[in-house]
Amino acid sequence: MPDLSRRRLLTGAGIAVGAGAAAVAGAGLVRQAQPAPVQADAPGGSIPFHGAHQAGIATPVQDRLHFAAFDLSTDSREKVVAMLKAWTAAAVRLTAAQEVGGGATGAELAPPDDTGEAIGLPASRLTLTVGFGPSFFDKLKLPRPDRLKELPHFPADKLDPARSGGDLCVQACADDPQVAVHAVRNLVRIGFGTASVRWSQLGFGKTSSTTPDAQTPRNLMGFKDGTNNIAGTDHKQLDEHVWVGDEGPEWMRGGSYLVARRIRMHIETWDRTSLKEQEDIFGRTKREGAPYGGTREHDPVVLDRMPIDSHVRLANPAALGGATILRRGYSFTDGSDGLGRLDAGLFFLAYQRDPEKGFIPIQRALAAKDTLNEYIQHVGSGVFACPGGVRPGSFWGQGLLD
């Protein structure tokens, strides 16, 4: 696959690592030529980075995830702008299966611009999506969007501060985990001196589909959850529930608000529960994923046929005044917890136009009544404003920061 391999261009400036050099490197990188076009839908092919919306939201869900939340180590807007310029330039290259940086004469006496572990790998449909948390605005003294508020406390939340919050975030999705990890690592490296990783999460298996009519992948409870997700091609639903419109602020137009939750599953307890109880809790059959009263996964949900406290019934938009989110969750297993239990669960990613009309009312209803709560616990949380898409020559957050 020579067209997709990471070619090292011999022009352009290298990326200087470190705070002092970041502004210079950033400026240099933005001037680099755009990557050569690559096929968008080839196996392992590349997803266009530029567009009206950031890629990685309505994009068909890739197989693997590396999500990182960062804290700023500066209150200098200039340094943050320089980092975001350098990140954008790197993202353009990474999503096109090109190495970060451009090489330079005498490069062997300098650290390589790119850490190298993705050399030769195809783009693997890599997307990189950036969001800004509430504290980002506070630290940089920028006006916070009205809709970006810290999430309320929900009953039974047991949030670990070390896995929550963050001034900004990067969501890397790809079909090859090595490509996603490589991308995050190289952004971490470029950000050195300006932002550092607060927490990060790998997801090994997608649990959502944004592709109409596809089978929903199973979560670690063995169920297809989120069947009635918004399709990435359903522009009416996306415009109504996911993309920020002219309500502003201007830099958020075409953007979306992201809620990330690390949901630990008590899988050992779940596994001791009868099939009937498991199915009653979800309101779907386990094998097929059909809603009660139906026979196939995509049969319509008839609320009256659902157990009153079932997950599907409580989370259904019709029961919540239309509250709707786009889900992009991933399963995780982070070894074991020292008590012989697997540290496993769902890293839940929800995109919406307004958290007050999306995640918050849904989670209020679920936290109060969902019979699933006996088997899960929310242990990490973050909320981020993901700006609209990046135009060629622009950079992540330009409308906010420039």
Place this chain on the structure above:
Amino acid sequence: MPDLSRRRLLTGAGIAVGAGAAAVAGAGLVRQAQPAPVQADAPGGSIPFHGAHQAGIATPVQDRLHFAAFDLSTDSREKVVAMLKAWTAAAVRLTAAQEVGGGATGAELAPPDDTGEAIGLPASRLTLTVGFGPSFFDKLKLPRPDRLKELPHFPADKLDPARSGGDLCVQACADDPQVAVHAVRNLVRIGFGTASVRWSQLGFGKTSSTTPDAQTPRNLMGFKDGTNNIAGTDHKQLDEHVWVGDEGPEWMRGGSYLVARRIRMHIETWDRTSLKEQEDIFGRTKREGAPYGGTREHDPVVLDRMPIDSHVRLANPAALGGATILRRGYSFTDGSDGLGRLDAGLFFLAYQRDPEKGFIPIQRALAAKDTLNEYIQHVGSGVFACPGGVRPGSFWGQGLLD
């Protein structure tokens, strides 16, 4: 792919969870019919479980890993035998993309035999490989093989007891991580009351190849390491260096000794090192992976052309009296470490006929002199005796325990 889907057979006993029932369930499962034959080399196909050797050692390396070390919670040989019988029966089914257990009348009032998250997924070349640690023999008052000794302390080891040791281990390799995680989880569940997880590790990217002439995958330092690995088809080398022969004990014939090491990489420090220094440390070029003096990855290593303390030179069998191992390592990234650094590295798996002629002399040489030591640290360790292959109707460790 109907032939590969996990079919729920309506005959046979379900798996009872819990200590008291394990013996009964195990006996019931062993009597079940063998799964229908499936294609061994189909994409996502299945690898035969039975054979002269355990699968997962010489088998072409799959993309993903879930490795789990267990501690026994009993000193009863009978309970351990029952668990190993039940594990074997489950492994036969899992590696053939069939659900664990066989269902039963009234099953909806009982917990499902299989946790369900792999329903509908192909076998994904799943292999399950079992090994017994030194403490397994001590706890069950069984004679320990002469070659199974605790590893010596190596300079700069910083082993975490919570990530080291274990009475027994299961290595699950598959091309789909959901399939590997599902398999480990279901074995954990079956073992409840007899053994519990001491530690476990996910590996997201293979770093080794046992396929001749393939490009070696890159580790997180960006290098192709382990180019001169033993090929899974090189029976002469396998017989000489990997498989235990007639030196005994009898139950180890066709088996192998596994050394597992969790090697943390200080990737932030590495990334600040010049390309020349990185290449000098490995003795290979980064881009192509060619040994110094060569131009292609598989060109022969000429020791005199290598820097004296380079990794390739120190680990070369010719420099170590022929010490040779079969490598099946995986990259890992387990989030970040609380100091803003990624907790990333190499989970190193080495198989050999005798650790004293394999890993131990290699690591002695590397620990003393390898210039790579500035950038890595061994933080977890285990050694296990992996018995020979399982014959139909037999079970893991039968020759040792029966």
